Amino acid sequence: MHDVAKPVSTKLKMRSNFGTIGVAIGGLIALVVVLVGIKALQIVKMVRTPQPMPVATVTSAVVKEEDWAPTLSAVGSISAVQGAVVSAELGGVVSQVAFESGSTAKKGDLLVQLDASAEEAQLHSAEADLELARADLERSRGLAARKVISKAEIDAAESKFQQKQGTVDQMHSMITKKTVRAPFDGQLGIRQVNVGQMINAGQQVVPLTSLDPVFADFALPQQNLAGLSQGLEARVTTDAVPGRVFTGKLTAMNSMVDVATRNVTLQATLENPDHALRPGMFAKVEVVLPEKHKTLVIPGSAVSYAPFGDSVFVIEKKKDPKTGKESQTIRQQFVRVGEARGDFVSVTTGLKAGETVVGTGVFKLRNGMAVTINNDLAPKPQLNPTPADT
Numbered sequence: 001m002h003d004v005a006k007p008v009s010t011k012l013k014m015r016s017n018f019g020t021i022g023v024a025i026g027g028l029i030a031l032v033v034v035l036v037g038i039k040a041l042q043i044v045k046m047v048r049t050p051q052p053m054p055v056a057t058v059t060s061a062v063v064k065e066e067d068w069a070p071t072l073s074a075v076g077s078i079s080a081v082q083g084a085v086v087s088a089e090l091g092g093v094v095s096q097v098a099f100e101s102g103s104t105a106k107k108g109d110l111l112v113q114l115d116a117s118a119e120e121a122q123l124h125s126a127e128a129d130l131e132l133a134r135a136d137l138e139r140s141r142g143l144a145a146r147k148v149i150s151k152a153e154i155d156a157a158e159s160k161f162q163q164k165q166g167t168v169d170q171m172h173s174m175i176t177k178k179t180v181r182a183p184f185d186g187q188l189g190i191r192q193v194n195v196g197q198m199i200n201a202g203q204q205v206v207p208l209t210s211l212d213p214v215f216a217d218f219a220l221p222q223q224n225l226a227g228l229s230q231g232l233e234a235r236v237t238t239d240a241v242p243g244r245v246f247t248g249k250l251t252a253m254n255s256m257v258d259v260a261t262r263n264v265t266l267q268a269t270l271e272n273p274d275h276a277l278r279p280g281m282f283a284k285v286e287v288v289l290p291e292k293h294k295t296l297v298i299p300g301s302a303v304s305y306a307p308f309g310d311s312v313f314v315i316e317k318k319k320d321p322k323t324g325k326e327s328q329t330i331r332q333q334f335v336r337v338g339e340a341r342g343d344f345v346s347v348t349t350g351l352k353a354g355e356t357v358v359g360t361g362v363f364k365l366r367n368g369m370a371v372t373i374n375n376d377l378a379p380k381p382q383l384n385p386t387p388a389d390t
Helices: 002-048 117-145 151-177 222-227
Strands: 055-058 060-062 064-068 071-087 092-097 110-114 179-181 186-188 204-221 233-237 246-257 263-270 282-288 293-299 311-319 326-334 336-341 344-349 356-358 370-373
Touching: 071 186, 110 204, 117 151, 151 179, 204 222, 204 282, 222 263, 233 263, 263 282, 326 370
Parallel strands: 055 370
Antiparallel strands: 060 356, 064 293, 071 204, 071 282, 092 110, 110 179, 186 204, 204 263, 233 246, 233 282, 246 263, 293 344, 311 326, 311 356, 336 344
């Protein structure tokens, strides 16, 4: 009887333990459900509650209407008004180099002297023959005056004298050609001969270039010919002299149009007193046309450039309908930009004169943001900027 009651008591205890565990698990599940519900309510409330956009500090710029003269742009190169590689006309041994590489030379200055000792010796002999022929001619003329010799003999004496004179002149010319002189004023390059060197006729001695003024050679399409004329202002810039604009005049237009490109070659003349421009430099040329037109202008830093379209942020005043408080917000406006000059760009569509746009830092802004304006450290755009490091 006692043995039968023991298994029954054990079963009751096991059932009691399972019940306790079930209650605990049920309570834990209920707690998790409550926590999840609370978190879900918080997320829904956060989503439904509008978040205030941060206020950004920006600089501003006013859209201005200015008179801009239209320009025609092209790329070209700088060339010398006078430039040549001075060469030796005759061959020989270099006996003297009378210049330093990179120095300046005046017209007629001695550059290189070739050994002319053989020609000078031949000249002495030719001069002696000339003196003898002159004496024979004078003697023949005296005899002819007394009618002692015939007309043929006097003609022969005169012919001999002329031949000897020609020989002397030829020797003088050869000696002169042994001396290489500067054909015009200019700056010398690097010498290409040395003392004692044997050179041939046509051997290059040194480049000589006149650097003030210089030419800017470029080409424009044939459809621009109607608006071009000599005397128009030409502005030249080059990467070799950053931040500097060289101003000159359009001085020459080719009489023919290139049949391959349908472009006409043009030439502008530029003053170059400090020799900043050198022949062969790549240059950007702008020809300023005489007429002017009204153009909307903004700083180039105000434009956000993108593949799908360029845009600016217009600053507008907006009043809160609930509080009546007025604030400044930005509106993204797509624009079409045109020509750039210095720090400015022209705007052909999208803006009106007098509107205010964000001047700098447009890459960090979003449409509809609230902003405050602070122009204390704003850069001042210029048509002809001169950066401090230039």
